[in-house]
Amino acid sequence: MKLQRIISLANKNSELQFLAMCRSLRATGCDLPIWVIPYNDKKFELPENCIWWEVLEITTWIDKNRLWPAFKKIQCFLTENYQYVDSDVIFLKNPALVLQPLSGFITSCTHWNNPNETLTSETKIYFKNKSTLWPKLVFNSGQWACDTQLYNLYKLISFCETNYKDTLFHKNYLYKDQAGINLLVNYTNIEITNLTLPPFNMESTWAGDYLEEASFRRLDGWREKPYLIHWAGTPVTNYDGINSYFFQFLTESEKTLFSLSPVKIGYGRTTLKAKVKMICKIILNK
Template sequence: MILERIVTLANEHSKVRFLAMERSLRATGCTLPLYVIPYDDNKFELPENATWWEMPEITGWIDKNKLWPAFRKIQCLTLPNYQFVDSDVIFFKNPEDTLEPLSGFITSCTHWMAPEHTFTDETLRYIKAKTTTWTRLVFNSGQFACDKVLYQADELMRFCETNFTETLFHKNYLYKDQPGINILVNCADVEISNVTMPPVSMASTWAGDYTDEASFERFEKHDKPYFIHWAGVPLTSRNYIHQYFFKFLTAEENAAFKLEGVKKLKFKDRMRIKIKAILNILNN
């Protein structure tokens, strides 16, 4: 695969994560253009060689039908030769080098060990029918690459409205983007490979596998994956794998991110108190 672009999804809320991701990418020597799909209308000023990438026909269709905003990622399926990552990623190696000997649709997560949230009842029947080793075909929708166009824009929208419609259309806001993108790729004419499985057998790209001393020491001693994806792992600590995220932030950004975490913590504390009060009322 000869990469031509890196694609991500961002808005003002994810700006700090995006900046850390972009700086880590450039630190690997990758100079490819960065296409940024807007999660919503809350945009911000992008760094050099990054541009907002919108497909009005797809964006308008998603907004009109009140689909999950991150489903805008399906724009990627209309492109060849890209690497998509969510904004909560830090690169360790140039993705051009990692992907150069590979072809087809490339995933790099370990959802094959825990495939939950990659399918719905209606899509699982189809995926299981493909092979008894179906878990190797499901993936995290926050990290994937492909060297071929899988759908044209009109074909993509039509497919979503007529196939697996609970997942891709009617209940898309409930299921979000991951099961939908999984079934779209599994229905396309492309071979799916996961680089954390043989023959590549790359180490896990999930930050959650490196959040204690022992696992992080193992991470440091062995060959690292080409990026780490936080994918739901909270960045509330500066220890272990998290230090690689914070090293790409300025002092001002570090302080702002820390304040954001405090605000979230306070909100959770307030909710915990409210829930406890409600339970006390119900139990009395």
């Protein structure tokens, strides 16, 4: 894969996480442009070589149907040769070098040992019919890479509106971008390679696997060190252990600001009040 761009999703709430991600990427020697999908209209000033990337047709469709804003990630399927990461990611290696010998759709998470969060009751039937080895085909929707355009705009929206509607289009599927994205990728039959499985055996990219001091201390010594760390819901509540990889890319004032913020990780991890408001909007639109 000849990586051409990094794609992320962010808004003002996740600005500090995004800045840390961007700085960690540059520290690896990767100078590729970063395309940023706006989670909502709360934008911020982006660093150099970063642009806001909005596909108006996707945004309009998401807003019109009041779908979960993170589902805007599906616009990645309209392009090629990219690495997608949520803003709560830190790069440890240059992704362009890691992905260079690979092709197809590349994942690097361990959801194969905990696949239920990648499915709905509707799509589980599809995956079980597709392969007895279906757990190796599912992945975390917060990080993946692909060298192929999987859909055009018309086919993407049309598929979501006419197939597996409980998963892809039902107004009450809050937080279900992961199940929908897994379905959309697998339905194309693109070859999926997971770097945490043989023959690669890369160590886990999930920060939650390194919360114990012993596992964290071994991280730098592993031959197959992950090329990124993804917090994916793991709270960042102190400066120690795995979280030090995140905080090393913030200034002292930014660390203080982050510590005072009610949002500890991710663009979507908002306050309870905001979550209740979103749920009410979805129910009223049912």
